[in-house]
Amino acid sequence: MVKLNNFYHPDELREGLSDFVDRNNNQRCHESLNNLTPADVYFGRGDAILKRREEIKKQTLKQRKNQYLNQKLIVL
Known part of the structure; x- marks a missing residue:
């Protein structure tokens, strides 16, 4: 730069x-x-940030799984 x-x-x-x-x-x-x-x-601050990222990742995966399953139910 x-x-x-x-x-x-x-x-x-x-x-x-x-x-x-x-x-x-x-x-x-x-x-x-x-x-x-x-x-x-x-x-x-690294450990706290990494822990928070892991929580966000778990929540996101759970939310995506629920959305996927709801979408499959609508299609059927």
Whole structure:
């Protein structure tokens, strides 16, 4: 990202680097960290996030199964 932009003043470069580091550490999920941000892992929020994701996944699968079964009942 930094190489693609032209910076004409050192302050612009500092701001661009700061934005890059912020996005990389606080917003962008990393596959090697189980799709968590480095900040989530560093501050110990990773386990809670992964647990919540697993709950959402179970609820979604249950909901889809119910929708499928209801659709089959309507067709029959």
